[in-house]
Amino acid sequence: MEKIETYRFTVEPFHVDFTGHLFLGVLGNHLLNAAGHHSHNRGWGIDHLNEAHYTWVLSRLSIELSETPAQYEHVEVETWVESVMKLFTERNFLIRNADDGRIYGYARSVWAMIDTATRQPSNLLALKDGDILHYILSAEEKPCPIAKHGRVRVTSTEPQREVPTFYSDVDINGHINSVKYIEHILDLFPREQFEQHRLHRFEIAYKAESYLGDALFFFTEEVDGEHHIEIRKHVGQPEKPAGETVVQAKVIWK
Amino acid sequence: MEKIETYRFTVEPFHVDFTGHLFLGVLGNHLLNAAGHHSHNRGWGIDHLNEAHYTWVLSRLSIELSETPAQYEHVEVETWVESVMKLFTERNFLIRNADDGRIYGYARSVWAMIDTATRQPSNLLALKDGDILHYILSAEEKPCPIAKHGRVRVTSTEPQREVPTFYSDVDINGHINSVKYIEHILDLFPREQFEQHRLHRFEIAYKAESYLGDALFFFTEEVDGEHHIEIRKHVGQPEKPAGETVVQAKVIWK
Numbered sequence: 001m002e003k004i005e006t007y008r009f010t011v012e013p014f015h016v017d018f019t020g021h022l023f024l025g026v027l028g029n030h031l032l033n034a035a036g037h038h039s040h041n042r043g044w045g046i047d048h049l050n051e052a053h054y055t056w057v058l059s060r061l062s063i064e065l066s067e068t069p070a071q072y073e074h075v076e077v078e079t080w081v082e083s084v085m086k087l088f089t090e091r092n093f094l095i096r097n098a099d100d101g102r103i104y105g106y107a108r109s110v111w112a113m114i115d116t117a118t119r120q121p122s123n124l125l126a127l128k129d130g131d132i133l134h135y136i137l138s139a140e141e142k143p144c145p146i147a148k149h150g151r152v153r154v155t156s157t158e159p160q161r162e163v164p165t166f167y168s169d170v171d172i173n174g175h176i177n178s179v180k181y182i183e184h185i186l187d188l189f190p191r192e193q194f195e196q197h198r199l200h201r202f203e204i205a206y207k208a209e210s211y212l213g214d215a216l217f218f219f220t221e222e223v224d225g226e227h228h229i230e231i232r233k234h235v236g237q238p239e240k241p242a243g244e245t246v247v248q249a250k251v252i253w254k
Numbered sequence: 255m256e257k258i259e260t261y262r263f264t265v266e267p268f269h270v271d272f273t274g275h276l277f278l279g280v281l282g283n284h285l286l287n288a289a290g291h292h293s294h295n296r297g298w299g300i301d302h303l304n305e306a307h308y309t310w311v312l313s314r315l316s317i318e319l320s321e322t323p324a325q326y327e328h329v330e331v332e333t334w335v336e337s338v339m340k341l342f343t344e345r346n347f348l349i350r351n352a353d354d355g356r357i358y359g360y361a362r363s364v365w366a367m368i369d370t371a372t373r374q375p376s377n378l379l380a381l382k383d384g385d386i387l388h389y390i391l392s393a394e395e396k397p398c399p400i401a402k403h404g405r406v407r408v409t410s411t412e413p414q415r416e417v418p419t420f421y422s423d424v425d426i427n428g429h430i431n432s433v434k435y436i437e438h439i440l441d442l443f444p445r446e447q448f449e450q451h452r453l454h455r456f457e458i459a460y461k462a463e464s465y466l467g468d469a470l471f472f473f474t475e476e477v478d479g480e481h482h483i484e485i486r487k488h489v490g491q492p493e494k495p496a497g498e499t500v501v502q503a504k505v506i507w508k
Contacts, residue, residue, distance in 0.1 A: 012283070012287060013286075013287075013290065013300075013425075013426065014283050014286065014287075014425065014431060014432075014433055016425070016426050017421065017422075017424065017426070018421075018424045018425065018426060018427075018428045018466065019426075020426050023422065025422065029266070029268050032267075032268060033266060033267075033268075036267065046267075071426065166441035167271065167272075167440055167441050167443060167445065167448060168271075168277065168279070168437040168438075168440060168441050170271065170272045171267075171268065171270070171272065172267065172270050172271070172272060172273075172274050172325065174272045177268060178268075179268055183422040184422075186421055186422060187420035187421050187422050189421060191421070191466055191467070194421060212272065212445055213445070
């Protein structure tokens with residue numbers, strides 16, 4: 001079995017922003033689909049795993065683009081596994097134009113395998129007799145020339161925005177959808193930011209789940225020209241902007 | 255050229271709600287894509303029309319489902335033109351399972367052709383020597399067995415919710431995206447509504463454009479068991495819940 005899976009899509013009219021370029025949340029969705037196909041076709045899909053009471057959980061995603069795909073462009077995503085540790089696996093992505101091969105950018109992600117009964121991470125190397133090791137493509141064999149995930153530091157105690165969550169925010173597991181967080185984070189920026197800058201790099205780390213009806217508080221801080229964001233949740237109706245950290249993110253503009 | 259265009263898609267994991275069924279907004283997006291392919295392949299696509307300074311504007315959309323497609327199901331959308339009047343054309347949709355052919359439901363839509371310079375509707379019958387008449391499939395030739403668009407009546411003066419608009423709400427024209435209105439409308443309903451009922455019919459009429467930064471006020475009223483919704487906008491920062499009607503909608507549950 002090929003170690004690389006290639007996933008193709010076309011940039012649809014309703015999937016571009018007011019500048020005519022693909023929404024980052026939609027790109028994130030396509031990357032997750034590509035990951036899903038890669039693991040499904042190698043016997044590691046959620047459909048196989050759920051029967052055995054395991055499921056993949058996305059822990060981190062970092063996307064770095066030198067160009068953002070534009071409306072009607074044909075895009076090809078390559079995805080492969082760079083490494084497997086006991087509790088985590090690193091999956092990378094290459095994003096390029098399907099017609100002329102020019103590279104839009106790369107992405108890195110980190111996943112854990114959760115036992116759905118205990119909610120504890122599982123030992124990836126022990127599952128299926130270490131079968132996952134057959135699919136590794138090392139950084140030497142297939143480079144992914146963007147930095148690994150960085151640290152997010154937000155000390156602010158005053159939220160920039162409070163966002164209630166509704167029906168459309170929630171996925172089949174009842175959790176706030178990982179793509180919706182990306183939308184809400186980019187919605188923190190004013191129109192001028194998108195007119196005058198290009199989104200160069202976006203990092204997100206999923207720390208805890210939030211649920212339909214939770215109020216999300218967005219704390220932000222500019223650190224050396226980078227925008228750091230921390231989302232904390234308040235369960236049910238909020239009285240004070242406190243609570244557990246759900247997501248940390250970083251946005252870098254050019 | 256065939257009068258019917260068939261468009262296929264698979265229900266993706268991130269496109270289903272917490273009950274495991276396709277979000278109606280995503281279905282709406284697929285219907286619009288199907289319409290786009292149908293008109294493009296017949297020389298009436300936005301790409302052809304924009305050069306001549308015309309563009310399609312969606313005026314109404316009504317979707318009625320006896321079953322909502324579920325995760326991983328393969329769906330086929332047929333679309334065709336039922337009638338053409340001077341200023342409007344009616345386009346219908348049939349939505350079915352691609353594997354066993356069972357019908358999920360139907361949709362009806364009404365479109366106008368706008369002159370992008372004057373923003374006035376154009377005479378469809380006069381464009382391209384009446385070429386559009388070649389593509390009509392009458393209700394006798396190809397039935398669409400759901401009711402036409404109804405009337406929405408909202409007398410309430412107290413909004414149920416105020417929704418600010420941000421970057422992710424806006425399409426390439428700078429307008430609030432027609433699919434996003436559908437999301438915001440369904441977000442008015444509590445979790446229990448989706449647990450205890452099935453969305454049977456959804457109607458939406460687009461009356462005016464709203465823009466990034468507008469505040470949307472959702473007025474609602476229950477009329478004979480149907481939920482009527484009117485969205486009025488307030489430009490810029492709102493002081494009072496008044497303003498032009500942007501959207502009218504109706505939701506019927508079973």
